[in-house]
Amino acid sequence: MTIQYNPEKRIPHPALWGVLYRSSTPFWEGAKQKELRLQRCKGCGAFLHPPRPMCPHCLSAESEWVRAKGKGKVYSWVTYHESPNPAFKAPYAVVLVELEEGPRIVSNMIDTKPEDIYIGMPVEVVFDDVGQDLILPKFKKAG
């Protein structure tokens, strides 16, 4: 099952990303180009997610954005049985995916029923154009 949106209600997302969320801009620009990008420290090579202005491991302020493989495993999941927001139609699941590179990201599953999701499930990234100028990296069960 794919998450059902209510087209008449806005998906809550920060409208001021371009200003307040500058350190995340490459992530969302990458999604528009169907690339899952991660911030990596140029000093020590550590992946940083969420993005940081400085690497907490080596205190380098130099970082780069690299394309992640887009493969990982479900680390945790939840299923909403009552929608907390009119933009989303319940039931729907949210997953926490641990990527092969190490970082975890919050996302949804495509074409998967909530009851079929399990911890350790292998997944790979797909990109979902949800409108409102927003393309979200989501996941499907890996073959």
Add this chain to the structure above:
Amino acid sequence: MFDQYLARRYRTTTRPRKEDYLVRDNAAIVGIGATEFSRDSGRSEIQMACEAIKAAVEDAGLRMEDIDGMVRFAMDFTDEMHLISALGIPELSYFAECGYGGGASCATVMHAAAAVVTGMANYVVCYRTMNERSGRRYGHTPGVGFVKTTPSDHFGYIMPFGLTSAPIWVAMFATRYMYEYGVRPEQLGWVSVVFREHACRNPKAMFYGRPITLQDYLNSRMIVEPLRLYDCCVDTDGAVALIVTTAERAKDLKQRPAYILGATQGTATEGETMTSYYRPRITIIPESWYTAQELWRVTGVRPEDVDVVQFYDAFTCLVPMQLEEYGFCEPGEGSAFCEGGDRIRIGGELPCNTSGGHLSEAYIHGMNLIAEAVRQIRGTSTAQVPDVELSLVTGGLGVPTSAILLRK
């Protein structure tokens, strides 16, 4: 630099000397006041704040003009200017606010205690007022305006995926916690059942007179799997206020003082507001662990010395997790500790949330829990534990948190 956090080593060598901790035994909570707890207060948050503060001042045997300090929640919608004008407080020499939602609860007392022992104020009010049921319900998504203006990166990585409210933020931890430790739903259910038992002894509790069984718990509808309705706290309208002063002044007041043995705050690295999912492990709560380590250090108390606890129980799973983080049991053993309920109910080895807690008394962002901890010291709880010497309260968690240990 992450060694301390990853290995959970507590570096006492980097901390101030224990003898320099001035709060210990030098401050006390001397007044508590509250409105009724309801689903629709029918009045403004600031009016309820006034009522609770007036009740706390009267409870302490003080006059309103004695108040010269105030500590509020950063998340509160009232402010000192309006409050002191309505209450007729002549002036404040100390005012502060504490951040991170319910994580502020015990922190307000810590800041008040710091103010009185350092001579910045004599009598400090701490308060929280919220029409959380009839007004802004936290179970529902924060307004889009909030999301637009919150100056942090982290909401952008969760909101568009529908991860939009407190129950789901905590549920993500709960799924993993239950998976790693083999926790069964009924083990969490006992937390809900026992706290409801306690609420049924408390006529002020929202669920007074409405006991539940374990089967009722299991039958309750799923809100966000794995959390059921009875895993979640009760949205409440109400206000609670506390008065803090020095131990010396406390001796001459109306009530038996609840002396503050220790009050601590804590953050941990790689934390997010409610969604610290990016750490090496998410079945631990490093903020709570660190706050606990600090508390045990400055007080010299061990967990086994504590007589009664009010855990911040916005959701049932947070109780076993805190039992582990505060050192009442080993990691992974918290849910077994709660199973059957005998160890956490009145008469058990560690009676918890004796007013019914957030799950069944009221959810006033931790402040009603502090009031109950004070009643346990005074001997006036409706579910009184005999001979209480040490009474622990914890603040909201999953965010930077706080805790206080009170003594008779």
